[in-house]
Amino acid sequence: MPDPIRILYLEDDPKDAALVKTRLEEAGVPCAIHVVDTRDVYMAAINRGGIDLILADYKVPGYDGMQALAFAKEHCPGVPFIFVTGTMGDEKAAMTIRLGAVDYLLKDRLERLPSAVRHAVDEAQSAAAHRGRATRHAVTVRMPCMDGFSLPPQQMSQ
Numbered sequence: 001m002p003d004p005i006r007i008l009y010l011e012d013d014p015k016d017a018a019l020v021k022t023r024l025e026e027a028g029v030p031c032a033i034h035v036v037d038t039r040d041v042y043m044a045a046i047n048r049g050g051i052d053l054i055l056a057d058y059k060v061p062g063y064d065g066m067q068a069l070a071f072a073k074e075h076c077p078g079v080p081f082i083f084v085t086g087t088m089g090d091e092k093a094a095m096t097i098r099l100g101a102v103d104y105l106l107k108d109r110l111e112r113l114p115s116a117v118r119h120a121v122d123e124a125q126s127a128a129a130h131r132g133r134a135t136r137h138a139v140t141v142r143m144p145c146m147d148g149f150s151l152p153p154q155q156m157s158q
Contacts, residue, residue, distance in 0.1 A: 002030055003030070004030040004031050004032045005029065005030065005031040005032070005052045005053055005117065005121050006031075006032050006034075006050055006051050006052045006053070007031050007032065007033045007034065007051070007052065007053045007054070007055055007117075008034050008036065008042070008045050008046065008051045008053070008054045008055070009033050009034065009035045009036070009054075009055040009056070009084075010036055010037070010042050010054070010055070010056040010057060010060055010063075010065075010068050011035055011036075011037060011055070011056070011057045011060070011084075012037040012057065012060045012061055013057075014035075016057070016084075016107055017033070017035045019107070019110070020033070020055065020084060020110065020113065021033050023110045023113050023114065024113065024114055024117065027113075027114035028114075029114050029117055029118065031117070037060065038060075038062065038063065039060075039062060039063035039067070039068075042063070042068060042071075043071060046071065046072060046075050046076055047075065049076070051076060051079050052079065052121055052124070053079065053080050053081075053082065053117060053120055053121055053124075054068075054072050054076075054079055054080070054081045054082070055082050055083075055084050056068045056069070056081065056082075056083055056084070057083070057084060057085050057086075058083055058085035058086075058087075058088055058092070058096075059085070059086075065083055065085065065096070066096070066099070068081075069081055069083075069096065069099055069100060069101055070099070072100075073099075073100045078124060078127065078128055079124065080102045080120035080121065080123065080124045081100060081101045081102060082101065082102055082103045082104065082105065082116060082117070082120055083096055083101055083103070083104035083105070084104075084105050084107060084110075084113070085104065085105075085106065085107060086106070086107050086108075087106070088104055088106065102120045102123070103116045103119075103120060
């Protein structure tokens with residue numbers, strides 16, 4: 001059995017949070033959802049780390065989804081962010097994608113939620129693996145030494 005997807009969900013309505021959790025469970029998506037409903041608790045959860053995916057309502061009292069997205073992109077840029085909201089016009093939806101959200105879903109149309117969650121997490125894991133491979137396969141730059149020999153940069157400081 002795969003490890004559960006660790007989801008941080010910014011949502012102020014417990015019924016909506018329960019609906020999302022139920023929809024993912026019914027689709028067989030293994031997940032552990034941590035629901036937060038305030039800016040401070042959201043920020044603290046991000047700062048703690050250990051998150052695979054962020055879901056967020058666009059409107060939470062005292063905090064909006066765009067602020068939540070900006071904070072996430074600054075503090076955990078590799079974690080995918082999906083809006084799950086009651087209403088969002090096309091212009092706002094396009095803007096959220098331009099600013100870094102990977103998807104948006106309307107609460108009254110959650111059929112795509114399981115596939116959107118799986119896709120976002122798979123893409124993030126692939127990107128992280130690619131970054132890891134790129135780092136491991138980086139070309140060693142050799143720096144000239146005074147005596148004509150060269151050393152890799154990590155040996156120059158020894």
